Amino acid sequence: MALPDTAPLLVGLLLLFHAFGAWAIVEVNMEDKVEVMAGETAQITCMFTTDEGLGGTTIQWFYVLPNKERQRIYNKEPMHEAAEQNTLFTHRISLNVSGTAAVLAIRDVGVRDNLEFICVIKTLTPEEAEGRTQLKVFKSPTFPTIEAVETGISVNEEAPSKIGSCRVKNGYPKPNITWYRNNMPLRNTPREVVVTSRTTIESSGLFSVQSELTMKVKKEDKDAVFYCEVIYVVPGATKMTESQHINITVYYLPTEVNIWVESPKGNIKEGDTLELRCDNNGNYPSSITTIKHQNSEYSVENKTMVRTNVKRLDGGVYECTFLETDNFEEISGSTKVSVNYLESAVITPKDSIAVMEGEELKASCNALSSLQTSTTWFKNEKLVSKGNTLSVKSATLETAGMYKCVVTVPEMEGMKTSSTLQVNVKGSPQILGPDVQEVETYETTVNLTCSATGFPAPTIMWTTSDGKNLNALQTETEDGAQSVVTFKITSNVKVFCNASNDFGSKVVEFNIKTIVHTTPTTTTTTSTNTITDDTVQTPTKSPNIKKESKGFVIAIIIIAIFLLAILGSVLYFLYKKGRICGRSGKQDFSKRKSSKDNIVVEMKSDNTEEAILLGVNGEKQQPNDQ
Template identity: 90%
Template sequence: MALPDTAPLLVGLLLLFHAFGAWAIVEVNMEDKVEVMAGETAQITCMFTTDEGLGGTTIQWFYVLPNKERQRIYNKEPMHEAAEQNTLFTHRISLNVNGTAAVLAIRDVGVRDNLEFICVIKTLTPEEAEGRTQLQVFKSPTFPTIEAVETGISVNEEAPSKIGSCRVKNGYPKPNITWYRNNMPLRNTPPEVVVTSSTTIESSGLFSVQSELTMKVKKEHKDAVFYCEVIYFVPGATKMTESQHINITVYYLPTEVNIWVESPKGKIKEGDTLELRCDNNGNYPSSITTIKHQNSEYSVENKTMVRTNVKRLDGGVYECTFEETDNFDEISGSTKVSVNYLESAVITPKDSIAVMEGEELKASCNALSSLQTSTTWFKNEKLVSKGNTLSVKSATLETAGMYKCVVTVPEMEGMKTSSTLQVNVKGSPQILGPDVQEVETYETTVNLTCSATGFPAPTIMWTTSDGKNLNALQTETEDGAQSVVTFKITSNVKVFCNASNDFGSKVVEFNIKTILNTTLTTITSMPTISTTTRSTTTISSDTVVHTTPTATTTTSTNTITDDTVTQNTSTNYVNDPVQTPTKSPNIKKESKGFVIAIIIIAIFLLAILGSVLYFLYKKGRICGRSGKQDFSKRKSSKDNIVVEMKSDNTEEAILLGVNGEKQQPNDQ
C-alpha cells in the first residue's frame, strides 16, 4: 500500500543523483571457501557496504555452472525477494540479511553442492559489486576392508606375487590408500614392490578407491604383518583409518632338519613306548618327510614315529629325510637312541642250598645291565644284606628260609628284577614255643598244633601220658613241618609232640586241664537230695523197669506198651566222682564253657527248690496234707526191682512187684 506512494519518490531521487553526476560506492567481502560435512547446513556470508543505505539495495545469489556460466538461485529487491524456481537449491536455501551481512543457508548439502557461489550487491545507481566463495563438501569414507591372498606364496616365484587388496568406499574428496609392512610404508618400486590403484565415482558423486599390492616374497616375510592406511579429509583437518592386519603363507625350502625323542623324557628302557619327532626350518608344501631306523630299515612317511615295547635292538641311529617333490631336493638329519636293559637276576647256587648248622653260607646274585646296578637281599620282607654276595659265617636254624635277591638300576625308576633262593640248614629239629605248654579248655574236644623247624623236614608224632599214639595231619612248611591233632578229652591229660629227623629229636609237653570236669566233680560231691517226681505210668504185663534218681530230677514221661514199661528221667548224675559224668542232653557237645556253667548253676538252683518243696509236702503245707506221712521202702534183691509211684490226687503208695502184683504198704 505504501509502494505506489514511494515509487515516484525513488525514481525522482535517482534522476536527481544522475542530474548532479554523483554515483554510490558499493563494496563486497566474502570468504574464499566454506567447508561443511555432507548432510549438514552450509552458511555462506556476504559482507557488503554502500553509501546509499539499505533502502535501495538489491542482493542476488548465483552459482557457477561447469561451463562457467552463472545460474541465479536467489533474488532480493527492496520490495520483493524469492528463491529462483527450478534450480538445484529452490527448496533448500534461505537468505537472512542482518544489517550489512547477507547469509545464504543451504540445507542438506551433498557433494553435488561442491560449487562456487557469487553474491552480487546492486544500488539505485548503476554501480554494483560481487564476491565469490567456494563451497567444499566433505564425506568420510567407509572403514577400509583388506583381503589377503588365500594360497601360499613360494619364494622361488620369479615374478611379483599378489599379497592382498584394500578397498575404501564412498568418500569425498577422493581418499588415498598407503600399504604398510611391519609398520613401514611400501612405495611403488617395481619389480620388488608394485602398488596399483583404481578409483570409482559412484552415482552419488562419492569416490571409491581400491589398491592392490604385489611384491617378490622372501623367507623373512613369513612372519610379516601387512595392512593398508586410508587418508581422507574433513573440514579443517586430515584423518587416517587403519585396516585390519593380515599375514601371508610363505613357502620356502628348509636348510636344516632336526629329529629328536619326544617321549619318554630322559633315559629309555626296554618296554617303554618310544616316540620320535622330526621337523625342519622350511615351509614347503610339496615335500615328503621320512623317518627311518638304520639298523632295521624300519621307516614311516610321517613327521612322527611311535614304537611300543622297545627292545635293546631298537636302539641305534634314526634318520629323518626331507624331500622336495618339485625338484627332488633332499636334506636329512639324524639322532642316536639308546635303549637300556636289565636282564633277569641269576642266583648261584640256583633254586636252593643246604648247609650244616654252624657252617658258612655263601650265595651270589647278578643281573646283566647296560647301567650300574644295586643288589639287596631280603628275608621275610626284611633287608638282610646289601651287595651281590649273601654271606653268613655260622648258619643256624634261624638262618633257614626263603631269600629274595632284588637288583635295581638307581638311575632309572622301574628297572628291577629279582630271584629267590631257598636256604636249608641241616640240624636237629626245634619246636616253636616253650617245652611245657599249659592248655585250659571248657570244650570236650581240643585241637593242638605243633610247628617244628629243621632240615630234613622233621617227622612229628603225638602221644599221650598213658602211651597212646594219636593220629594227626602233618604238612611241610618253608622251614620244617607242622602237625595238628584233634581228640576228645574226658579228664586232665598230658600230650607230647615229638619232632625228629636224621640229626635228632625234640619233645614238647602239652598239659591239658579241662575246666568242665573240675566243675562237675565239685557238683557231684554235694549231698544227694531226693525229690519225688510227678509221672505218668502205663503198666505192661511182662516187664517193669525201675529207675531211681540220685539227684534232683525234672518232670518225666513213662511210656508203657504191652510188653515193656520204661521210665525216662531227664537228668542223671553219677555219684562216683572218679567216673566221667554223663552230660545232659540239653548241653551240646561243642558248647562254650560259659553256657555249661550257666546250665550247671540252673540245675543246682532247681535241686534246692525241689528240696524245699518236698520238705513242705512232708510237713503237710501243700496238697491238702494235714500231717506228716512216712513211707518205708523195703530193700529189693537183684531180681526184685520195685518202682515207687505216687498218685496226683491221693497219698496212696502202690508197690509193684516184678510180676506186677499189687502190694500194700503194710506188707513192706
C-alpha cells in the first residue's frame, strides 16, 4: 500500500540527484572462499557500504553456471524479498541482513554446491557494486581397503608381478593414493615398480579411486610389509589414512640345505629311535626334498626321516637333497651320524673257574664299546671289586660263589651289559653249624639235615654210634651239597654226618635224646551222656623244640582243668541252693514225677562209688527209680 504513495517521492529524489549530478558511492567486500564439509550449512557473508543509507538498498545473490552465466537465487528489495523459484537453492537458502552485512545461509551443502556466488548491492541511483566468493565443499573418503595377491610370486619372473590393490570411496576433492614398502614410498620405476590408478565419479559427484601395485620382487620381499596411504583435504587441513598391512608369498630357490638330528638329543645308542630333519633357506613350490643314507641307500622323499631300533650300521652320512622340478636345479647338504654300541660282556675264563684253597684267583671282564666303559664285580649283590680284573691273592672256601661282572658307559645312561662267573675253591669240606648238635624229641622219627661246602661237591654219609649206615637223599647246592636223613628213634643215640671229597673230610655229631610222654587226666560233664575220664595228650615236640616250651604247655592244661573243676563246684552249689534247674524254696522229696518228665544225669567221681540221680525238678532219686 505504501509503495504507490512513496514512488513519486523516490522518483523525484532520483531526478533531483540527476539534476544536480550527484551519484552515490557503493562498496562490497567478500571472502575469496568459504570451506565447509558436506552436509553442513555454509554461510557466505557480503559486507557493503553506501553513502545513501540502507533505505533504498537492493541485495541480489547469484551463482555462476558452468557456461559462466549468472543464475539469480535471491532478491531483496527495500519493500520485498524472496528466493528465486526452481533453482538448486530454492528451499535451502535464507538471507540475514544485519546493518551492512548480508549473510546467505545454504543448508545441507553437497559437492554440487562447489560454485562461485555473487553478491550485488544496488542503490536508488544507478550505482551498484558486487563481490564474489568461491564455496568449497569437502567430503572425507571411506577407510581404504587393500587386497594382496593370493598366489606366490617368483623372484625369477622377468616382468613386474601384481602385489595388490588399494581402493578408497566417496571422497571430495579426489583423494590420492600412495604405496609403501616397509615405510618407504614406492614411485613408478621402469621395469621395477608400476603404480596405476583409476578414478570413478559416483552419481553423487564424489570420487572413488583404485590403485594397483606391480613390481619385480626379490628374496627380501618375503618379509616385507606393504600398505597404501590415502591423502585427502578437509577445511583448513590435509589428512592421511593408512590401510592395513599385507605380506606376500615370495618363491625363491635355496642357496643352502641343512640336515640335522632332531632326536635323540646328544649321543645316540643302539636301540634308540633316530629322527632326522631337513630344511633349506629357500621357498619354492615345485620341488622335491629327499633324505638318503649313503651307506645303505635307504631314502625317503620327505623333510623328516624316522628310523627305529637303530644299529651301529645305521650310522654314517645322511644326505638331504633339494630338487627344483621346473628347471631341475639341485642343491644338497649332509650330516654324519654316530650310533654308539656296547657289546656283551665277556669273562675270561668263561662260565666257571676252580682254584685250590690258598691259591690266587684271577679273572678278567671286557666288553667292546664305542665309548669309554666302567667295570664292576658283584657277589651276592654286593660290590667286591672295580676294574676289568677280579683278583683274590689267597682263595678260601668263602671265596667260592657266583660273581657278576657289570660293564656300563658312564657317558650314556642305559648302556649296560653283564655276565657271570662261577668260582669254585678246591678244598676239604666244611659243614655248616657246630660240630656237636643236641636233638631232643617226643617223636619216634626225626629228620636230620646236613649241609656241607667244598669243591668238588662232597659226598655225605650217615652213620650211627652202633655202626649202622643210614640211607639219605643228597642234593647239590651252589657251593656244595646237602643231605636229609629220616631216622627212627628207639632210644638215645648218636648219629654222624660225614662229608668228604678228594681233599679231606669233616664229621658232625647229632646227639638224639628221647622224651617220655605224659598223660594227665581230668573229669568232664555232659547233659546227656555218661562222662568218663579223658586222657589229655600233650603235643608232640619236634627235635628243635626245647624242654621249657613243653613244660609251659603242660602248665596251661593243668590250669584249665583246675578252672573247670571250680566251675563244676559252683554249679553244684547253686543247684543245691535252688538257684538253677527250677528249684525255689523247699521241695517235697517224696513227690515223684511221671517217667516221661524225668531227665537223669549221672555224675561220677573217682573218689566215691555213690551215684546221685537228679530229676528235672531237682529231686534226689535212687538208682532203682530210673
